[in-house]
Amino acid sequence: MSLASDNNNFLQFPSPAKLNLFLHVVGRRSDGYHELQTLFQFLDYGDTLNIRVTKGPDITLLTPIKGVAAEDNLIVKAARLLQQQARQQGHTDLPGAEIKINKILPMGGGLGGGSSNAATVLVALNALWQLNLDTEKLATLGLSLGADVPIFVHGFAAYAEGVGEELTPRNPKEYWYLVSKPQCSISTVSVFTSPDLPRDTDQRLALNDDIDACRNDCQTMVIKHYPEVAKLLSWLLEYAPSQMTGTGACIFSRFDSKAEACRIQAQLPDGIESFVAKGINQSPLLPVIEALSAC
Numbered sequence: 594m595s596l597a598s599d600n601n602n603f604l605q606f607p608s609p610a611k612l613n614l615f616l617h618v619v620g621r622r623s624d625g626y627h628e629l630q631t632l633f634q635f636l637d638y639g640d641t642l643n644i645r646v647t648k649g650p651d652i653t654l655l656t657p658i659k660g661v662a663a664e665d666n667l668i669v670k671a672a673r674l675l676q677q678q679a680r681q682q683g684h685t686d687l688p689g690a691e692i693k694i695n696k697i698l699p700m701g702g703g704l705g706g707g708s709s710n711a712a713t714v715l716v717a718l719n720a721l722w723q724l725n726l727d728t729e730k731l732a733t734l735g736l737s738l739g740a741d742v743p744i745f746v747h748g749f750a751a752y753a754e755g756v757g758e759e760l761t762p763r764n765p766k767e768y769w770y771l772v773s774k775p776q777c778s779i780s781t782v783s784v785f786t787s788p789d790l791p792r793d794t795d796q797r798l799a800l801n802d803d804i805d806a807c808r809n810d811c812q813t814m815v816i817k818h819y820p821e822v823a824k825l826l827s828w829l830l831e832y833a834p835s836q837m838t839g840t841g842a843c844i845f846s847r848f849d850s851k852a853e854a855c856r857i858q859a860q861l862p863d864g865i866e867s868f869v870a871k872g873i874n875q876s877p878l879l880p881v882i883e884a885l886s887a888c
């Protein structure tokens with residue numbers, strides 16, 4: 594595969610979405626974080642980051658994201674964290690980076706957009722700055738930015754335990770999905786702090802081979818508090834198996850063909866944001882990094 598670049602020496606890196614094909618909450622740690630069992634798969638749909646290495650050490654995000662201050666942006670935080678790590682390892686005269694993002698993933702949708710952006714920055718700058726940190730180290734760094742970062746760093750579909758960082762590769766079937774966003778945004782913290790969230794799912798449930806017997810433990814509680822999610826989910830269930838991803842609000846509906854997914858998309862109620870994408874077991878970021886390393 595060849596590397597895509599524009600005329601100004603920015604290289605292009607994909608930052609895909611993830612789905613939680615199931616999500617079980619099996620416990621709560623003393624620090625408040627929840628122990629999960631989840632099956633992650635990527636989508637062939639996501640944001641694109643354009644990155645150019647600069648001589649000085651500054652990290653500049655040239656395309657701010659509305660509502661997110663630069664210092665809070667996971668893109669900038671990931672780049673600075675990597676610089677800090679490199680300095681600790683004795684690298685001096687570190688270069689910097691200019692970064693542009695083409696953001697198409699809805700924020701706060703359960704698709705892991707911010708975590709994916711952070712992972713793409715860690716993996717891409719590790720290669721561009723020739724730091725040679727291994728994947729495990731990048732995933733550990735990423736975990737301090739968000740529980741979903743490690744899966745994007747590793748780049749393979751996986752069954753996850755812990756807070757989502759203990760990964761075992763899996764190959765779930767690569768269906769087509771219609772992903773629809775109810776007209777509301779749900780904060781991950783509000784779901785995980787809700788007294789209504791079940792936190793004691795039997796750990797054995799995730800270990801059988803029947804994905805369809807699994808579920809999203811956040812869904813019942815979200816439906817109760819967000820009528821927009823309840824309404825859209827019941828509409829979608831008339832057409833296809835459908836479930837929430839992450840802590841919502843997005844719902845994914847499963848189809849055997851792109852044509853069928855597009856046919857239902859065309860009938861969605863007015864005002865519902867949506868896209869059709871294929872579930873994929875390898876992140877599109879991996880071949881780009883391989884091509885870069887081969888240069």
Ligand SMILES: C[C@](O)(CO)[C@H](O)COP(=O)(O)OP(=O)(O)OC[C@H]1O[C@@H](n2ccc(N)nc2=O)[C@H](O)[C@@H]1O
Binds near residue numbers: 616631740741
């Ligand atoms: C729901 C999932 O998307 C499933 O993949 C993730 O667990 C959430 O991952 P994330 O968005 O990267 O979440 P983080 O930014 O790490 O955490 C946001 C907040 O969610 C809560 N949180 C998150 C993950 C987890 N296993 N238990 C939690 O209780 C914590 O209150 C935390 O402060």
Ligand SMILES: Nc1ncnc2c1ncn2[C@@H]1O[C@H](COP(=O)(O)OP(=O)(O)OP(=O)(O)O)[C@@H](O)[C@H]1O
Binds near residue numbers: 706707711840
């Ligand atoms: N680069 C970024 N892209 C998106 N959100 C970001 C970014 N940097 C910081 N954020 C913050 O993170 C919040 C969550 O964004 P994100 O799109 O990752 O949510 P999500 O899809 O629900 O994630 P998850 O499934 O991991 O819970 C946003 O509301 C925003 O305030």
